[in-house]
Amino acid sequence: AQKITQTQPGMFVQEKEAVTLDCTYDTSDQSYGLFWYKQPSSGEMIFLIYQGSYDEQNATEGRYSLNFQKARKSANLVISASQLGDSAMYFCAMREVSRSGTYKYIFGTGTRLKVLA
Amino acid sequence: ETGVTQTPRHLVMGMTNKKSLKCEQHLGHNAMYWYKQSAKKPLELMFVYSLEERVENNSVPSRFSPECPNSSHLFLHLHTLQPEDSALYLCASSQVGRTGAHEQYFGPGTRLTVT
Numbered sequence: 111a112q113k114i115t116q117t118q119p120g121m122f123v124q125e126k127e128a129v130t131l132d133c134t135y136d137t138s139d140q141s142y143g144l145f146w147y148k149q150p151s152s153g154e155m156i157f158l159i160y161q162g163s164y165d166e167q168n169a170t171e172g173r174y175s176l177n178f179q180k181a182r183k184s185a186n187l188v189i190s191a192s193q194l195g196d197s198a199m200y201f202c203a204m205r206e207v208s209r210s211g212t213y214k215y216i217f218g219t220g221t222r223l224k225v226l227a
Numbered sequence: 228e229t230g231v232t233q234t235p236r237h238l239v240m241g242m243t244n245k246k247s248l249k250c251e252q253h254l255g256h257n258a259m260y261w262y263k264q265s266a267k268k269p270l271e272l273m274f275v276y277s278l279e280e281r282v283e284n285n286s287v288p289s290r291f292s293p294e295c296p297n298s299s300h301l302f303l304h305l306h307t308l309q310p311e312d313s314a315l316y317l318c319a320s321s322q323v324g325r326t327g328a329h330e331q332y333f334g335p336g337t338r339l340t341v342t
Contacts, residue, residue, distance in 0.1 A: 114269070145330055153315055155333035162328070201270065205329060212258070212282045213321070213329055217270035 113137065114202055114218035121223050123192045130177070131187040131221045133202030139163075143205035144185040146176065149220070150198045158200075161185060192225045199223075229253055233318050233334035240308065241342055248303040248337045250318030258323045259301040260331065261293060264315040276301060277323055308341045315339070 115134045123129035135144065146158045161169045161176045169176040177186040189196055199220045208214035231252045240246050252259060261273040275283035276295040290312075292304040301318055315338050319331040 143328060153336040157330045160328035160330055212275055212277050219269050
């Protein structure tokens with residue numbers, strides 16, 4: 111079973127509007143972390159935002175916010191006031207503790223976002 | 228240099244060649260990772276080094292051989308690869324500790340083509 115599910119392979123949004131990228135996760139751990147990364151066409155993965163499983167408030171970083179609904183196991187990314195430079199692949203990821211005691215990061219299949227002028 | 232760098236950015240190799248990918252992190256982190264990114268597949272974790280010790284090896288074929296000589300450098304040695312090994316290989320680093328997000332910082336990747 112997939113641990114990170116991103117059901118939207120592609121999304122369009124008009125410039126200056128907000129967009130929500132969906133992510134659901136599956137874990138039996140009590141302590142875990144959730145991340146969003148952006149991957150432009152250049153290939154580099156860029157860290158955007160983090161939410162810890164014990165954090166009570168939703169994380170925000172500038173125009174990015176993470177809508178964390180623990181009971182639903184969802185961690186959607188909201189981008190406000192979209193810009194043309196936001197066009198990229200977006201990956202949701204989860205950090206768990208592996209059997210060896212180190213951190214293990216699991217990524218979803220990504221959502222390709224296209225911002226329209 | 229800042230962040231995480233990878234060389235070469237592009238590599239074309241035959242199935243009988245031997246080559247190495249290099250990764251260097253300038254962030255003072257204590258963990259480094261190799262990932263494989265193929266089209267339409269989730270990012271696949273290949274190897275994890277924490278404090279220069281290999282702690283994860285996700286059933287990667289032996290034709291991929293990692294090396295971590297110190298906390299700043301990570302190599303991926305390649306030999307007798309197959310065409311299905313063609314992919315983007317990403318290196319990442321993070322700071323492993325008791326507190327913090329432990330987010331990963333990625334390099335730009337090496338686009339590998341096996342002919």
